[in-house]
Amino acid sequence: MVPLVLSAHVRAFFSCMSLPKSQVPMWALLPFRFHPTFFTSMQNTLPCITGFAPFPLSSCCIHTAPSIQLLTDQSDLAALPTQFPANKVVLKNMIYNELEDWVESMGHKKTRAMMLWRWLYGRDKWVESADEIIGIKKDFKQLLQDTGDFGALALQNIYVAKDGTRKILFGVEEGSTIETVVIPCDRGRTTVCVSSQVGCAMNCQFCYTGRMGLKKNLSTAQIVEQLVVASRLFSTELGPITNVVFMGMGEPLHNVENVIRAANIMVDLHGLHLSPNKVTISTSGLVPQLRRFCRETACSLAVSLNATTDEVRNWIMPVNRKYNLHTLMSALKEEISCKKDFKVFFEYVLLSGINDSLEDAIRLTKLVDGVPCKINLLTFNPHKGASFVPSSKEQMLAFRNTLIDAGLLVFMRESRGDDQMAACGQLGEPVVPEAPRLRVPARFHSALAV
Numbered sequence: 427m428v429p430l431v432l433s434a435h436v437r438a439f440f441s442c443m444s445l446p447k448s449q450v451p452m453w454a455l456l457p458f459r460f461h462p463t464f465f466t467s468m469q470n471t472l473p474c475i476t477g478f479a480p481f482p483l484s485s486c487c488i489h490t491a492p493s494i495q496l497l498t499d500q501s502d503l504a505a506l507p508t509q510f511p512a513n514k515v516v517l518k519n520m521i522y523n524e525l526e527d528w529v530e531s532m533g534h535k536k537t538r539a540m541m542l543w544r545w546l547y548g549r550d551k552w553v554e555s556a557d558e559i560i561g562i563k564k565d566f567k568q569l570l571q572d573t574g575d576f577g578a579l580a581l582q583n584i585y586v587a588k589d590g591t592r593k594i595l596f597g598v599e600e601g602s603t604i605e606t607v608v609i610p611c612d613r614g615r616t617t618v619c620v621s622s623q624v625g626c627a628m629n630c631q632f633c634y635t636g637r638m639g640l641k642k643n644l645s646t647a648q649i650v651e652q653l654v655v656a657s658r659l660f661s662t663e664l665g666p667i668t669n670v671v672f673m674g675m676g677e678p679l680h681n682v683e684n685v686i687r688a689a690n691i692m693v694d695l696h697g698l699h700l701s702p703n704k705v706t707i708s709t710s711g712l713v714p715q716l717r718r719f720c721r722e723t724a725c726s727l728a729v730s731l732n733a734t735t736d737e738v739r740n741w742i743m744p745v746n747r748k749y750n751l752h753t754l755m756s757a758l759k760e761e762i763s764c765k766k767d768f769k770v771f772f773e774y775v776l777l778s779g780i781n782d783s784l785e786d787a788i789r790l791t792k793l794v795d796g797v798p799c800k801i802n803l804l805t806f807n808p809h810k811g812a813s814f815v816p817s818s819k820e821q822m823l824a825f826r827n828t829l830i831d832a833g834l835l836v837f838m839r840e841s842r843g844d845d846q847m848a849a850c851g852q853l854g855e856p857v858v859p860e861a862p863r864l865r866v867p868a869r870f871h872s873a874l875a876v
């Protein structure tokens with residue numbers, strides 16, 4: 427099915443409902459790829475649609491369980507578009523120089539590339555079709571209409587957790603789904619957590635996404651589009667997106683080429699213009715790709731550490747069997763020594779009885795010695811079928827205090843969005859057959875929930 431550009435249809439829908447323009451919701455003026463069943467769903471979901479005034483998208487979705495969805499039943503979801511135009515150039519797949527070359531190769535002046543770039547990524551622009559662009563020459567607009575594909579994802583659904591965290595579901599080609607999380611913060615910061623793959627090959631034992639296995643890598647456009655759509659949907663309500671973390675579905679550095687390209691688009695001065703130190707790529711420890719990342723971008727790096735011995739890490743993060751703690755930490759020290767004022771974030775999910783002892787805390791201080799860093803201590807977010815148990819508050823505090831006493835910079839991160847499975851390690855939906863559970867070292871059997 428061919429994806430639809432929504433704006434014209436939505437405008438028509440609201441005009442059918444006899445709404446004055448002032449009462450047409452902001453989001454209706456934004457064109458997205460929706461399936462036509464959306465309109466029927468909207469009529470079902472919002473029977474009293476006339477008579478409402480301001481109507482931000484989120485206000486129709488805010489809910490506590492059970493969730494209210496934009497699309498009302500699963501048969502609607504199954505009917506969402508799965509085909510994307512094959513004969514068009516996906517504009518967001520290109521970094522700026524490539525866009526310039528493409529514009530020139532199509533017989534237009536290079537300077538038009540900058541104009542297009544600003545319409546794609548500039549603040550409050552984020553256009554989804556050539557029809558929305560104003561002030562460009564007719565022949566250039568025609569070219570974009572005929573050959574340019576502005577989108578890369580199909581918006582499927584939005585869930586809002588009690589704490590205001592939003593989880594956006596997008597369809598990608600071949601019927602796969604990815605999840606993007608928007609995390610508002612009361613200190614004027616809004617973070618978008620983007621996915622880089624459908625599923626993940628790393629099989630970290632505490633992670634729901636890991637149980638899916640890897641389905642596919644996302645393209646540059648599919649990664650960038652998550653941020654663009656989040657900006658379009660939520661900037662008016664939540665303020666500008668200030669931070670991006672690559673901590674959604676997937677191991678970003680397993681898709682290193684597209685992740686570096688997407689990160690470079692996100693920090694481009696004339697487009698999305700995020701500060702490089704506000705764009706953080708997380709890795710489970712793929713050492714060669716980590717070296718490449720450090721050399722090719724100025725973005726921030728987070729390393730998901732989660733254990734202080736190879737015995738435990740080999741079990742809970744099997745990537746350690748290839749790149750063990752010594753190899754990982756040596757590579758980090760080497761790469762960071764060439765960077766000025768650079769600090770690595772170490773992520774450490776505390777699992778009761780597995781990695782949260784005071785001996786672990788002391789080992790951690792030795793492990794990170796010589797690496798300029800900040801440490802984020804995270805609560806384990808339980809999910810269906812998980813046998814790990816979150817550490818108690820007391821144990822987390824004792825662990826943190828040991829690190830602080832050793833002079834480390836430590837933050838305790840609260841879970842966000844866990845009632846909507848939007849928290850760290852909870853994204854995705856495993857299908858049978860799941861990635862295999864690994865053998866539990868005998869001494870940890872008693873620490874797991876039965």
Ligand code: SF4
Binds near residue numbers: 629636637709730
């Ligand atoms: S924690 Fe990250 S790297 Fe590990 S399985 Fe989950 S998504 Fe993949």
